[in-house]
Amino acid sequence: MSTSTVDSCAPPEDQLLSVDEARQRILDAVQVIDASEQLPIRAALNRVLAEAVVSGIDVPPFANSAMDGYALRCADCATAGSTRLMILGTCFAGAPFDGEVQAGQCVRIMTGAPMPAGADAVIMQEQVEREDDTIRFSGTPPDTGENVRHAGDDTCRGDLVLEAGTRLGAAEIGLLASVGISEIRVKRQPRVAFFSTGDELTSLGAPLAKGHIYDCNRYTLFALLTQAGLSCHDLGVVADDREAVRAAFRQAGEIADLILTSGGVSVGEADFVTETLEEMGDIMFWRMAMKPGKPLAFGRLQQAWFFGLPGNPVSVIVTFYQFVLPAIRKMAGEPARAPLLLQAQAGENLKKAPGRAEFQRGILSRDEAGQWIVTSTGAQESHLLSSMSKANCFVLLPAESTGADKGEVVSVQPFCDLI
Ligand code: AMP
Ligand code: MG
Helix, strand or coil, X not given: CCCCECHHHCCCCCCCECHHHHHHHHHHHCCCCCCEEEEEHHHCCCXXXXXXXXXXXXXXXXXXXXXXXXXXXXXXXXXXXXXXXXXXXXXXXXXXXXXXXXXXXXXXXXXXXXCCECCCEEEEHHHCEEECCEEEEECCXXXXXXXXXXXXXXXXXXXXXXXXXXXXXXXXXXXXHHCCCCEEEEECCCCEEEEEECCCEECCCCCCCCCCEXXXXXXXXXXXXXXXXXXXXXXXXXXXXXXXXXXXXXHHHXXXXXXXXXXXXXXXXXXXXXXXXXXXXXXXXXXXXXXXXXXXXXXXXXXXXEEEECCCHHHHHHHHHHHHHHHHHHHCCCCCCCCCCEEEEECCCEECCCCCEEEEEEEEEECCCCCEEEEECCCCCCCCCXXXXXXXXXEEECCCCCEECCCCEEEEEEHHHHC
C-alpha cells in the first residue's frame, strides 16, 4: 500500500488554502467512474446518463389540437362579417376522424385529438356559437396553424433528447417515456462509506453518559448522501484509538469509491484521522481559508477518494456542499457547473473579521418591491446546527470582507442549488 504524502499540494503552515483552490484541486484529482448499468427508467431517478439519448420518433407523433374547439380551413373564414361552417363529425384524443374537411365544413375536436385531413387551424369552442350541426363566429379569423400542435414540436426523430452526463430528474424521466424509451444506460453510482470518530459520541437509542453527546454527523451525512441520490454504508462510530481508526479505514477501503469521516482531523491529541490517512494512503491536508470548516484532509485510500471532514456539525454540512458534492458529481459523470449565486441586500449588519471566507447561514426572502433580502440566522459558531436548520441559504462573505452593513449587496447561495 502506498504511504506517500503529496507535499507539493500542502500550503506552508502559515498559509491557508482558498475554497476555490481546494475545490479545483479536488476536481482535478477525482475521476469519473467508468462502469455503467442498464436500468428501467423508474429506477433511474437521480442517476446520470452514461450515453446520449436520441429519439426514434417524433413527439408529438402527429399534428393535434391544443384546444377543445373546431378544426377548420382558414381559407373558409371571412375576414369581415361572420362565418358559418357545417360540423362534419367529432374527433377525440385517441379516436381520429377519418374523413376530410372540405370547403364550408369543420370537425368538432378535443385537446390532443389528431387534426383531421384538410383542416389547418382550430378555433376555440368559446369563440363560436353552435346551432345544431353548424357553428358561427365572427371577428379576427384564425391564422393557419393556430391552436395546432405540430408533429415533432417537442422532439423530432433523430434529435438528441438528453446528453450523456445528464442527471435524471422527474422531467427527464418523463421525457424518456415520451420518446418511448423504457430502459436507459446510466453510470454506476459512487459507493460511499462513512463513519464518525470520537470517544464522546453516543449512538441514538442509548442514554447519554457524562461528557457524551449524540452523534449527529452520521445522520446528517446519511441525509446529504441520500439527497444526492446515493446509497451508502454507515460504518458507525469509531473510537479515538489508533488501532480502531486503522480498522475502520481498512473496512471502508474494501467497499467504497468514496469515504467520508467526521472529526479527528485537527491537531488534538485524540485526532487520528489525518495521520492514519498519511500512513495507509495518500494525503493532501489543508488548512482552509474558510469558516466554518478550517481543517480538511483529502486523499486516496486504496481505490477510494477520502474526505476527512471536520467534527463540528455545521462544518460537516458546509464542507460537504463545497467539496464533497462537486466531487460526487464529477465521479458520477456530471459536467462541472458553477454555483448558482444571487445578489441580495443585507437586511441587517452581518459581522465578519477579515481573513477567512465565511459561509454564514442566512434567510433569504423578497421585500414588497421584489428585492432579495438576506438576514442572519443569528450566532454563527460551527457547533450550532440549529443555524443550518433555520437557514435557506449560505451568505458568502469573501476572505477579505470585513462584514456587510445593512443595505449592502452580498452573494447568496440558495440551498435549492445544493441538491
Ligand atoms: P474534532 O474535530 O474531533 O475535535 O471535533 C470537533 C467538535 O465536533 C467537537 O466538539 C466534537 O465533539 C464535535 N463532533 C465531532 N464529531 C461529532 C459528531 N459525529 N456529532 C456531533 N458532534 C461531533
Ligand atoms: Mg474528535
